[in-house]
Amino acid sequence: MSEPAGPSRPPVVGVDVGGSNILARLVDPVSGQAEGRVKTGTPVDGPDAVVESIVETVHGLEGWETAQAVGIGLPGPVTPGGVTGPCPNIVGWDEPMALADRLSRRFEFPVMIGNDVNCGALAEHRLGAGKGYSDMLAIFVGTGVGGGLILGDRLVVGPRGGAGEIGHLTVVAGGRPCGCGGFGHLEAYAGRAGIDAEMRRRSAGDANRFLLSLVEDSPLKSRHLAAGLKADDPLTITLLEEAADALARVIGNAVTLLDLPLVVLGGGIVDRLGDAFLAQILESSDFGGFGSGSAELVLAQRLDDAGAVGAALLAADSIGYDNGQ
Amino acid sequence: MSEPAGPSRPPVVGVDVGGSNILARLVDPVSGQAEGRVKTGTPVDGPDAVVESIVETVHGLEGWETAQAVGIGLPGPVTPGGVTGPCPNIVGWDEPMALADRLSRRFEFPVMIGNDVNCGALAEHRLGAGKGYSDMLAIFVGTGVGGGLILGDRLVVGPRGGAGEIGHLTVVAGGRPCGCGGFGHLEAYAGRAGIDAEMRRRSAGDANRFLLSLVEDSPLKSRHLAAGLKADDPLTITLLEEAADALARVIGNAVTLLDLPLVVLGGGIVDRLGDAFLAQILESSDFGGFGSGSAELVLAQRLDDAGAVGAALLAADSIGYDNGQ
Numbered sequence: 001m002s003e004p005a006g007p008s009r010p011p012v013v014g015v016d017v018g019g020s021n022i023l024a025r026l027v028d029p030v031s032g033q034a035e036g037r038v039k040t041g042t043p044v045d046g047p048d049a050v051v052e053s054i055v056e057t058v059h060g061l062e063g064w065e066t067a068q069a070v071g072i073g074l075p076g077p078v079t080p081g082g083v084t085g086p087c088p089n090i091v092g093w094d095e096p097m098a099l100a101d102r103l104s105r106r107f108e109f110p111v112m113i114g115n116d117v118n119c120g121a122l123a124e125h126r127l128g129a130g131k132g133y134s135d136m137l138a139i140f141v142g143t144g145v146g147g148g149l150i151l152g153d154r155l156v157v158g159p160r161g162g163a164g165e166i167g168h169l170t171v172v173a174g175g176r177p178c179g180c181g182g183f184g185h186l187e188a189y190a191g192r193a194g195i196d197a198e199m200r201r202r203s204a205g206d207a208n209r210f211l212l213s214l215v216e217d218s219p220l221k222s223r224h225l226a227a228g229l230k231a232d233d234p235l236t237i238t239l240l241e242e243a244a245d246a247l248a249r250v251i252g253n254a255v256t257l258l259d260l261p262l263v264v265l266g267g268g269i270v271d272r273l274g275d276a277f278l279a280q281i282l283e284s285s286d287f288g289g290f291g292s293g294s295a296e297l298v299l300a301q302r303l304d305d306a307g308a309v310g311a312a313l314l315a316a317d318s319i320g321y322d323n324g325q
Numbered sequence: 326m327s328e329p330a331g332p333s334r335p336p337v338v339g340v341d342v343g344g345s346n347i348l349a350r351l352v353d354p355v356s357g358q359a360e361g362r363v364k365t366g367t368p369v370d371g372p373d374a375v376v377e378s379i380v381e382t383v384h385g386l387e388g389w390e391t392a393q394a395v396g397i398g399l400p401g402p403v404t405p406g407g408v409t410g411p412c413p414n415i416v417g418w419d420e421p422m423a424l425a426d427r428l429s430r431r432f433e434f435p436v437m438i439g440n441d442v443n444c445g446a447l448a449e450h451r452l453g454a455g456k457g458y459s460d461m462l463a464i465f466v467g468t469g470v471g472g473g474l475i476l477g478d479r480l481v482v483g484p485r486g487g488a489g490e491i492g493h494l495t496v497v498a499g500g501r502p503c504g505c506g507g508f509g510h511l512e513a514y515a516g517r518a519g520i521d522a523e524m525r526r527r528s529a530g531d532a533n534r535f536l537l538s539l540v541e542d543s544p545l546k547s548r549h550l551a552a553g554l555k556a557d558d559p560l561t562i563t564l565l566e567e568a569a570d571a572l573a574r575v576i577g578n579a580v581t582l583l584d585l586p587l588v589v590l591g592g593g594i595v596d597r598l599g600d601a602f603l604a605q606i607l608e609s610s611d612f613g614g615f616g617s618g619s620a621e622l623v624l625a626q627r628l629d630d631a632g633a634v635g636a637a638l639l640a641a642d643s644i645g646y647d648n649g650q
Contacts, residue, residue, distance in 0.1 A: 135484045149582070156476065158584020159460045169578045170611055173497075173570070183610075245498070253494045257474070257579060259483020285508075286495055 011035070012319075013058055013070040014312025016116060016305065017050065018042060019089035024057045025308045026064065029316035032127045034309055036061045046092035047085065051099070055106045069110045071315030072103065073119035073307045079161040082113040112315040114157070118164055119310030121148020121264075122155050126313050128301035129264045137254050138300065139166055139247070140267035143219075144179070145187040151258065155314060166254070167191060171246040189246035192269060195239050196220035202235060211235050222272035229273070243269075244277065248284030255295045266300025274299065336360070337644075338383055338395040339637025341441060341630065342375065343367060344414035349382045350633045351389065354641035357452045359634055361386045371417035372410065376424070380431045394435045396640030397428065398444035398632045404486040407438040437640040439482070443489055444635030446473020446589075447480050451638055453626035454589045462579050463625065464491055464572070465592035468544075469504070470512040476583065480639060491579070492516060496571040514571035517594060520564050521545035527560060536561050547597035554598070568594075569602065573609030580620045591625025599624065 009029065016023045019042060026036040038060040043049035054072065058064050076087035082100020087093040103111040114122075121138035130136045130150065139147045147166030149156040156163045167187035168180055175184025179193060188194035196219055203212040210233040214224045228236025251263050270277060278297055281287060287294070303309065334354065341348045344367060351361040363385040368374035379397065383389050401412035407425020412418040428436040439447075446463035455461045455475065464472045470492030474481040481488045492512035493505055500509025501523060504516075513519035521544055528537040535558040539549045553561025576588050595602060603622055606612055612619070628634065 151476065151481065156583065159586055160584050162584035163582065165581050165584075168581050170574055171498075173574060173611055249495055249498060253578065254582060256490050256493050257488065257582075258481065259485050259487035259490075261484055286498055 010066055010068040011063065012312045012315045013061065013064055013067045014119075014305075014308040014310070014315070015054055015058060015070065015072045016119070016307030016311060017054065017072060017074045017090070018116070018307070019075065019091075022050075022053055022057045023305060023308050024061050024064075025305055025312065026061050026067065027309055027312035027316075029068075029312070029321045032123070032309055032313060034305060034312075036063060037305070042090060044091040047087075047090070047097050047099075050090060050093065051102050051106075054103065058107070065108075067109055069112065069315040069319045070103070070107055071112045071114060071119070071311035071313070071318075072099070073114050073116040073311035073314075074099070075116045077161060078113050078115050078157075080157060080159065082111070084113055110315070110319055112311075112318040114155070114311055114314045115161075115164075116307050116311075117146035118148040118155055118157065119308075119314055120266075120306045121150065121164070121310070122313050122317075123303050123306040123310035124148075124264050124266070124300050125150045125153075125155075127309065128303050128306070129298045130262060133262045135258065135260050136262040136264055137166070137251070137258075137260055138264045138266065139251070140300070141190050141192075141243075141247070141265065141269045142267040143193050144191045145267075149254075149258075154317065166250060169250050169253070171249045186246050186250050190243040190269070192220055192222065195225070195243060198242075199235065199239060206235070208233070208235055211239075222268045225269065226272050229276075240273070240277070241280065244280035245284045245286060248281045248287035251281070251295070251297070252286045260295050263295045263297050264300050265297060266302065270299065271302065335391055335393040336388065337637045337640045338386065338389055338392045339444075339630075339633040339635070339640070340379055340383060340395065340397045341444070341632030341636060342379065342397060342399045342415070343441070343632070344400065347375075347378055347382045348630060348633050349386050349389075350630055350637065351386050351392065352634055352637035352641075354393075354637070354646045357448070357634055357638060359630060359637075361388060362630070367415060369416040372412075372415070372422050372424075375415060375418065376427050376431075379428065383432070390433075392434055394437065394640040394644045395428070395432055396437045396439060396444070396636035396638070396643075397424070398439050398441040398636035398639075399424070400441045402486060403438050403440050403482075405482060405484065407436070409438055435640070435644055437636075437643040439480070439636055439639045440473075440486075440489070441632050441636075442471035443473040443480055443482065444633075444639055445591075445631045446475065446489070446635070447638050447642075448628050448631040448635035449473075449589050449591070449625050450475045450478075450480075452634065453628050453631070454623045455587060458587045460583065460585050461587040461589055462491070462576070462583075462585055463589040463591065464576070465625070466515050466517075466568075466572070466590065466594045467592040468518050469516045470592075474579075474583075479642065491575060494575050494578070496574045511571050511575050515568040515594070517545055517547065520550070520568060523567075524560065524564060531560070533558070533560055536564075547593045550594065551597050554601075565598070565602070566605065569605035570609045570611060573606045573612035576606070576620070576622070577611045585620050588620050588622050589625050590622060591627065595624065596627065 145167030472491030
């Protein structure tokens with residue numbers, strides 16, 4: 001049976017607030033199908049201006065007044081009460097702010113705030129590689145490593161909003177320094193910044209400077225790693241093996257603790273290296289859970305506007321919409 | 326306001342099926358207060374006899390016919406559909422059996438099956454050290470290491486029933502052999518059997534045989550570790566440091582992934598070593614979560630008949646009782 005054109009029930013608005021742009025979409029709360037699309041530049045004069053810009057962006061969406069809730073995804077910590085920040089990628093947002101309260105006074109409908117990575121994980125669960133699974137972990141490997149956990153068809157945010165910080169799980173006791181000040185965290189092994197720093201440390205005392213010669217003084221990119229692999233550069237191969245092992249260990253532990261049947265992997269490095277990198281993780285002896293079985297490991301589907309759509313789905317969940325699975 | 330004597334609503338039955346005894350209690354589904362207590366020896370002629378004995382034990386409880394559900398805790402894997410086993414501690418229960426189906430045909434009310442360690446964690450959450458917390462991890466350190474995870478006031482069993490297997494999380498890649506066939510698992514570092522095996526390995530090539538001289542050919546007991554500590558035996562100190570570090574690492578990772586505000590620690594070794602062992606875990610550099618803050622680490626309250634009461638609470642949850650928090 002084909003669906004009638006357009007949303008068949010009152011829509012929800014999803015907003016993705018990034019360092020460069022604020023993007024709003026009107027989304028069907030069950031199918032996740034998105035309509036309308038408004039994008040504005042993120043103000044650089046602090047969070048008050050960002051709040052105004054969020055409101056204007058939503059008001060720019062045709063049909064926004066028919067919405068029954070609005071979800072906002074932000075690149076920073078979010079408490080369950082909707083206190084948000086600091087957001088290092090947004091100029092001037094250096095302190096936590098009661099964003100949900102502020103926005104609730106501006107909209108006629110409920111406001112739900114989420115972390116942007118969590119929103120991306122929720123979109124992947126409902127519309128992407130996680131479709132049909134009640135439980136999954138999404139890991140996004142970019143400059144850093146973020147994640148989102150879905151248990152029983154719901155995003156797990158934790159009682160203080162801090163759940164899913166998969167990049168800061170310890171994989172090697174006393175291991176590589178992490179950007180957060182800790183040691184041996186997954187992000188230091190699998191994130192681009194961590195691989196970059198380790199590449200420079202090892203290149204300093206090594207005759208092999210192939211990767212360094214590609215990167216020079218700029219930050220390491222996923223394409224440099226792809227080029228290093230293509231050239232059979234031993235340092236690139238080692239660094240990616242260590243990244244795969246670290247991911248395998250964290251995935252194996254999460255699968256064992258939570259009995260997860262599915263892990264979805266995305267982000268810049270994964271998008272670039274694809275199935276070969278997945279195969280490397282699967283081959284690691286640390287991969288796989290104990291007991292009721294291992295997990296499938298699949299690539300994320302890189303959905304359009306996943307942050308905005310995920311924020312809309314989070315808002316739909318918060319007002320009690322079933323996800324239709 | 327004081328409660329009236331006796332349950333103020335229809336009770337639930339909780340049954341703890343162990344290797345030696347089957348214990349049944351009549352439990353108030355909200356307060357967890359237990360009345361009546363019947364204990365029978367566990368049959369040694371296979372699971373069919375155990376099923377009969379469970380039914381007889383419940384029927385021996387005064388007032389069992391007023392119950393609205395029965396929960397059963399078993400020492401083995403349990404699927405969400407109530408398929409149970411193998412249970413290595415119960416003679417002859419070598420294969421999975423559809424226990425929930427079998428028992429549903431014998432009782433007039435809903436039957437819910439759970440893993441015994443999970444039931445103990447649930448009791449600790451509702452009535453013990455976890456009271457008032459929506460999210461917690463319970464870890465029980467004995468011969469092995471088991472656990473139970475509570476998120477949003479609900480026991481997490483996982484889509485295949487395998488969640489909470491905290492003892493088989495990897496803490497050291499390629500580390501000590503674990504009883505399950507894996508390597509570097511928490512249980513190999515913190516469980517009594519794992520410590521025992523490591524003690525024998527190290528004593529073989531060492532002039533210091535203090536701990537071995539206490540234990541001789543019998544299995545290591547928690548009291549041996551307490552005696553070794555009292556005598557400042559270096560091997561005992563090292564083994565317990567390694568156990569504390571392994572626990573700290575697993576706890577830190579679980580707290581980071583799930584934003585847990587509370588970890589409850591119990592079981593033979595912990596009961597014996599008490600706060601000093603907790604302090605050792607807290608001092609480890611790996612303890613503590615990232616982001617929204619660390620967790621409290623507290624001793625379990627060693628509730629009476631925690632397995633049976635927890636099984637009853639599981640059954641109460643399954644028929645939709647709120648836990649009253």
